[in-house]
Amino acid sequence: MDTNTTAVLILVGSFAVMLICRFPIAFAIGISSVLTTMFLGLPLMQIAQLMVKGVNVFTLMAVPFFIIAGELMGAGGISKRLIALSDALVGWVRGGLAMVNIVASLFFGGISGSSTADTASLGTILIPMMRDQGYDDEFSTNVTMCSSVEGLLLPPSHNMVMYAMVAGSVSVGRLFLGGILPGLILGFALMIYSYVLSVKRNYPKGDAFSLRHALLTLKDAIWGLITVLIVVFGVVSGVFTATESAAIAVVWAMIVSAFVYKELTLRKMWRLIERSLGTLAIVMILISTSQVFGWLLTYLRLPEMVASGILGLTDNKIVIMMILNLLMLFLGTIMDMSAIILVATPILLPIAIECGMDPVHFGVVMILNLGIGLITPPVGGTLFVGSAVSGVPIEKLIKTLLPFLAVMVIVLIIITYVPGLIMFLPNLFLPVIG
Template sequence: MSLTAITLFFLLLLTGAPVAIALGLGSALALWWFDMPLAVMAQRIVNSLDSTTLLAVPMFIFAAALFNVTGLTTQLFDFIRMVIGRIRGGLGYVTVLTHLVFSGVSGAALADIGALGRIQIDMMREQGYKDNFSAGICMAAATLGPIFPPSIPLVIFAMAAEVSPVKVLIAGIFPALIIALFLMGMVWWVGRRAGLPRDDISVTRGEFTSRLWFAMPALMAPVVLIGGILLGWFGETEAAAVTVVYALAAGLFFYRALTWRGFVEALRETVRSTAGVMLIVGAAALFAWVLTIDQVPTKAADLLLGLSKDPWVLLVIVNLLLLVIGMILETIAAILILTPIIVPALVAAGVDPVHLGVVVVLNLMIGLLTPPVGMSLYMVSTVSGMPVERVIRAALPWIGCLLLSLAAVTFLPAASTWLPNLMLK
């Protein structure tokens, strides 16, 4: 039955069907073909969505949408630009740091590109940066969103792997900083070779103080969120609720820019994004259950352990597998399908599941920059007006940079496990 479901899934993908439809319809047809009761479909989908952990997803999406409509992203970009923009290639560093800070409220790569991409690319065009550099750094920096907490993909992984969501979220802090350092190193290298421009921004002490004041809510948002998690004041779901309250308070009382119209638009964006995520979650859970009936996860674990019991060898194999899967499968669907398959084998070999979660998500984030399903490519093409073919060429050097950071995160497990083990003994 699982072979039938997998075959139907890929056939539907080849016809251009959305991933959720291909997963759900492929599973349904396989169940029907083997005379399984179709009522089980509704049961499995509802059970997969009946999760307290998943409540964090719409709230993180809502918080990011509120920050967008109140103009917080612009304030954040302007302040960081003012601080470091005047060094060579300054807007490249500004892009990386802005995504790092904004990822503390968004939790998703495409949300970061949608909120910041047009601002960054237009500014770099004005100052003489080549479009290939602007598009490439924008896509690469957006991978920080799903690694640095709050991360929607890490929350989904924790649910699928049945590990602590709080530990997995905290595990993303140092790997995100490692990725940011690699990206800024790439900016420095390109700046030295290509002579990137310097920002022409000039500010007085009064302007600096004013912009710092207006950027403070954005700068403090990750501190409030991560600090609360580290101190044990709230878990992942409560953290999402706190982020929403924080965004509402900043928009209403600090910026005084949150209008009723903006609030409704944020709600609409949240509903649209959440509906898409939950449809994929439900369909992928059904597909994973079909695979479980035929004991595919157990057989896959035996196969992997038969290849090697060395955790480093297995991590390399899983990295290669995920890099390929990331090219053809949507992130959340890939996490829900592959996590039950790879986690048992690697945990049995001695790999920490928290470390594995960061490795899995980073692999799939690199997949956002690779065709044919790389969603970051199409998002940047939309916000920049560049043809997709040109955006793909622009992504290639940055994919190499991200692969180096993936190697560092993979072979330095302490970067992922030290902080959660310290804080959550």
């Protein structure tokens, strides 16, 4: 066995063993990288240099700002107003609270960019409300968890910023635009399934639609929604970079939360900063260690080996894209989303490009794949949060979750094989010149 093959086995094998042993993902990546570097006889100082290089990226500065903005809007009373707005818009249909849940996730997820934050924030409010009105606990929890994935696709999504950084010359603005239609399609598909189930189970509906009430709730919620508009239109118009728009969004969110809604106290602010720093620390450690891991993958030519292996199986682009989806779905069930973006993108993106997929198209497909993984055992972070918020054991949730997962997979297949659904808005507003 040659040196490169042995090194690959050490890198991938030690990483897999540590995952099975429940090591924190950042430590698993870092330790496996150190072991492989020592085996290859490379200087350990190179690891430190690569880790610093991994986080010394201007675009990456947008991530902490987006995390803080999402926390600010969640702690500043925006959740209640978004729920009220959603109720005014769709609460009148059969299974109205399920529709409210899905639409509220479209709004709140677009602000937080986090599936787990969406589930934790909206779930603590909506799941008890749905329970009181006669909805099954499992149904209420599954709707909350599945609709939270919409926020990963809708701007601003810090996961898309991370993908853009790893993928190289990919516009964050084009990624943001590319996620809008798939996010809306996912929400619409979940609403259709929830409505069918609500009719079948005779779930209740809310008061009749009132235009006046809808306008009043919109007036109250508009200040929070402007945060999203700042980011999207700022980046798309070219007035701000992604980092600048994220920083402005933080300032705006703080003003709205403290002085308009007047729900952001000093105590809440301190807790918010603690949570944000905790999340940011995990993300930055992952990025720095993944830089070393990714460099070793390239040094050992593993991406080329994987690409050759997959392309050697078939030259059918439809089959190759299906294989890529299966790989990402599998990884999403066993690894953290950020880690997969950082480690798998350098391996899978070249294969996707070889199949004719635009990097923006592949990025959105990857985000949805990994979003489905967040609500799939054994590692699914959003699944654990949903179970904790509702008090329903995971084993009880899984059986009723399967039809929701089927709906999400159908949406995934559609956006994979109909790239125009992703590329329409980027090509319309931010066309690539030349």
